Amino acid sequence: MKLYRPSMMHALREGGTWDVCIVGGGATGLGIALEAAASGLRTALIEGRDFAAGTSSRSTKLVHGGVRYLEQGKMALVSEALKERDRLMANAQGHIDDYGFLIPVKRRWAQCYYGLGLRLYDLLAGSHRWGRTEWVGRREVIQRLPHLAEAGFIGAWRYRDGRFNDAELALGLAKTAAQQGAVLVNHCRAEGLIKKKGHLAGVQAKDMVTGDTFALDAKVVINACGPYSDALCRLDDPSHENELRPSQGIHLVFDADVLKGDDALLIPKTDDGRVLFAVPWLGKVLVGTTDTPVDQLDLEPLAMEEEISFVLDHANRFLGLQLKREDIRSVFAGLRPLIQGRKDNTAKLSRSHEVSATPSGLVNVRGGKWTTYRKMAEDTVRYLRKHCGLEFTPADTASLTLEMGSLPPRGMHPSDAHQLASAVKQAVEEEMCLTVEDFLARRYRTLFLDAKAAQRIAPEVAQLLADIRSKDANWVAGEVRSFTELANHYLPAHTP
Ligand SMILES: Cc1cc2nc3c(=O)[nH]c(=O)nc-3n(C[C@H](O)[C@H](O)[C@H](O)COP(=O)(O)OP(=O)(O)OC[C@H]3O[C@@H](n4cnc5c(N)ncnc54)[C@H](O)[C@@H]3O)c2cc1C
Numbered sequence: 291m292k293l294y295r296p297s298m299m300h301a302l303r304e305g306g307t308w309d310v311c312i313v314g315g316g317a318t319g320l321g322i323a324l325e326a327a328a329s330g331l332r333t334a335l336i337e338g339r340d341f342a343a344g345t346s347s348r349s350t351k352l353v354h355g356g357v358r359y360l361e362q363g364k365m366a367l368v369s370e371a372l373k374e375r376d377r378l379m380a381n382a383q384g385h386i387d388d389y390g391f392l393i394p395v396k397r398r399w400a401q402c403y404y405g406l407g408l409r410l411y412d413l414l415a416g417s418h419r420w421g422r423t424e425w426v427g428r429r430e431v432i433q434r435l436p437h438l439a440e441a442g443f444i445g446a447w448r449y450r451d452g453r454f455n456d457a458e459l460a461l462g463l464a465k466t467a468a469q470q471g472a473v474l475v476n477h478c479r480a481e482g483l484i485k486k487k488g489h490l491a492g493v494q495a496k497d498m499v500t501g502d503t504f505a506l507d508a509k510v511v512i513n514a515c516g517p518y519s520d521a522l523c524r525l526d527d528p529s530h531e532n533e534l535r536p537s538q539g540i541h542l543v544f545d546a547d548v549l550k551g552d553d554a555l556l557i558p559k560t561d562d563g564r565v566l567f568a569v570p571w572l573g574k575v576l577v578g579t580t581d582t583p584v585d586q587l588d589l590e591p592l593a594m595e596e597e598i599s600f601v602l603d604h605a606n607r608f609l610g611l612q613l614k615r616e617d618i619r620s621v622f623a624g625l626r627p628l629i630q631g632r633k634d635n636t637a638k639l640s641r642s643h644e645v646s647a648t649p650s651g652l653v654n655v656r657g658g659k660w661t662t663y664r665k666m667a668e669d670t671v672r673y674l675r676k677h678c679g680l681e682f683t684p685a686d687t688a689s690l691t692l693e694m695g696s697l698p699p700r701g702m703h704p705s706d707a708h709q710l711a712s713a714v715k716q717a718v719e720e721e722m723c724l725t726v727e728d729f730l731a732r733r734y735r736t737l738f739l740d741a742k743a744a745q746r747i748a749p750e751v752a753q754l755l756a757d758i759r760s761k762d763a764n765w766v767a768g769e770v771r772s773f774t775e776l777a778n779h780y781l782p783a784h785t786p
Contacts, residue, residue: 291469291693292720293461299497301473303504308334309680311493311508313480313522316346317456317663318655319514320463320474325667326674327472328685334506335472336495338479339589340728342460344516346660347732348624350541350579351571353378353386353452353661355414357393358558358565360407367642369414371661375452376418378664382462382692387453388420390553391567394431394443394609401425401445404558408449420450434551441610448553453569455700456660457732461721462694463663469693476722483511483525483652490526490651499724510678512670513654517587517625526652534656536625540593541578542601543620543739548611549575557608566604568611572701574619574739577605584625590779591623598782620741620780629657645673653678664688703734703747710747714754724759726751726773741780748773 310326312319315337326333337343355372356364379386393408395401408423424447431438431446438446464474475497482494484505492507513522523530549555549568557566568577580597598621605611629644643658643666653673658666664687674680704710717723717733726748731737736744752769755761 291465293465293468293474293722294719295475295477295722295724298468298473298475298722299478302334302336302475302478302506305332305334305473305506307507307509308332309508310334310510310512310674311336311506312512312514313493314338314344314514314516314518315341315460315464315474315476316344316514316516317342317460317463317660318516318658318666319512320460320467321663321667322512322514322655322670323472323474324463324467324470324690325664325671325685325687327467327470328687328690329671329682330685331671331674331680331682333467333472334508335467335474336478336480336493336506337474337476338498340476340725340732341464341474341722342457342732344518344589345624345627346460346516347457347738348539348541348622349456349660350539350567351453351456351569351576352567353454355411355451355661356659357407357411357449357451357556360410364642365414368411370665371659372411372415373418374662374665376415376420377688378661379420379452381690382454382459382694385454385459385462385694388450389453390448391451391556392426392431392435392446392448392553393556393558394435394438394441394446396442396444398444401447404447408447411449423447423449434553435555436550437610437612441608452661453554453571455572455735457735458694458700459660459692461732462692464722465693466690476728477724480522480525483522485650488650509680510674511652513652517627519627519654519656521587523648523652523654526648526650533630535628535630536584536587537628538582538584538591538594538597538623538625539579540597540601540621540623541576542598542605542613542618543622544575544577544613544617545619546570546573546575548613548617555609557604560604560608566601566608568605568609572699572735572739577601577613581626587625590776591625592779593621593623593782595783597623615782618782620738621782622738622780627656627658643669645670647673647677651678700734702739702743703730703736703751707750710750711754714751715758718755718758724755726755726769727776729755730773737777737780741777744780745774745777748777
């Protein structure tokens with residue numbers, strides 16, 4: 291399925307009245323678009339920036355049950371996520387890696403404690419289990435990860451979980467939703483909500499490319515704006531008070547050789563009770579994350595200095611690594627759309643999701659995580675049938691194969707000029723890529739893997755995009771300028 295933006299925009303504007311109009315094109319919105327379209331509903335989705343430009347391209351890249359939630363007693367949450375992990379593995383064939391994660395331990399009591407927890411993890415997965423957790427003795431751990439010897443570990447538990455490319459899966463969901471009849475447009479913002487007799491009847495949309503504003507009529511409007519959902523609620527009711535308590539998480543990216551061996555690592559408890567992962571990913575290693583409550587919701591959240599120091603310090607102390615600031619290739623930050631609860635500690639707020647509607651009929655879908663996007667979508671579409679007067683037979687997406695396309699694995703951009711030109715063309719014509727950022731952040735992951743390399747290639751990508759999209763030299767200069775500025779935020783402050 292090819293996603294071509296001009297055709298999608300035409301279909302959106304000429305589509306008449308939609309059964310559902312979804313606002314937000316991250317994991318939540320794209321999952322709902324697929325579920326609704328597969329259930330036969332006339333479905334439109336608008337995304338203000340690019341698909342997955344929000345939190346959904348900034349995750350730890352894990353398709354997981356969430357080992358750490360066991361300690362909080364959230365068995366149902368873990369069990370549901372493990373089921374979804376397995377379904378996604380089957381539905382996005384070849385795009386989810388069954389991966390080994392080591393939890394190194396220093397004391398016998400910790401060996402017993404984490405061993406019991408991981409046995410429970412295996413048990414909760416039931417028939418969806420991916421292999422059995424195993425104990426790896428000190429000698430083998432040292433062979434796999436020599437730096438752990440210096441940190442004094444007696445061995446490690448090795449369990450299995452999934453690893454994925456979040457932005458790639460988002461595009462796969464968009465393609466599959468379009469294949470099922472949904473119309474999806476990126477760079478198109480909801481700027482207002484249309485009401486008739488006090489009830490929501492559509493969205494006032496703005497095409498961010500042309501600046502045109504237009505009305506989209508819809509029987510139901512769904513708010514899938516992730517951490518930004520409270521702002522959309524205020525378009526419905528200006529007196530709406532925040533119901534989300536967003537929390538920021540950052541990752542530092544290093545060259546692959548900082549971590550010897552193939553396994554990912556999990557430190558189950560850092561100084562303040564958080565977990566820290568080191569995950570080999572697309573030829574680099576991601577280390578994170580943090581859990582910092584934030585009041586201001588930037589579209590491009592910035593890693594704080596104390597977060598960078600926290601991750602560096604813990605990776606070095608707990609994993610025997612010797613990472614330095616100058617080794618950091620990229621830093622990226624994302625906002626968790628956590629549902630409001632205790633204000634002092636966002637690490638303990640709910641990761642489960644919630645579907646509800648305002649008195650005027652705006653359907654809000656909040657919380658959740660990437661791994662459970664399909665379950666969130668299923669619950670949302672069931673809610674539409676029960677509470678919003680839409681009649682249809684819900685689809686069975688639990689076994690629906692996702693169209694991930696036949697594109698090569700997307701990590702760094704192609705270094706060969708000819709291959710780069712054809713990759714840019716394909717991204718524009720088949721994946722609705724419009725800007726240098728769309729290409730280097732989400733079609734390829736260069737910005738996340740190596741921000742300086744992304745800055746170096748940006749002028750060439752801008753020129754290729756301009757040739758395809760008939761843009762002039764001013765456009766190229768503007769794109770290079772804004773991308774260079776953006777990429778500076780992916781480099782720690784001191785980087786020369
Ligand atoms: C640091 C971190 C690590 C994580 N790691 C994992 C992990 O390893 N595994 C896992 O399963 N989950 C993980 N999660 C959770 C997961 O990434 C999120 O739950 C999920 O991506 C949220 O998706 P979303 O669609 O709700 O929000 P977003 O992805 O933020 O999507 C919301 C979209 O709405 C758009 N939008 C906002 N306002 C408007 C408007 N007015 N008009 C049009 N569009 C609008 C935004 O541009 C945005 O693209 C992690 C989260 C964080 C922060």
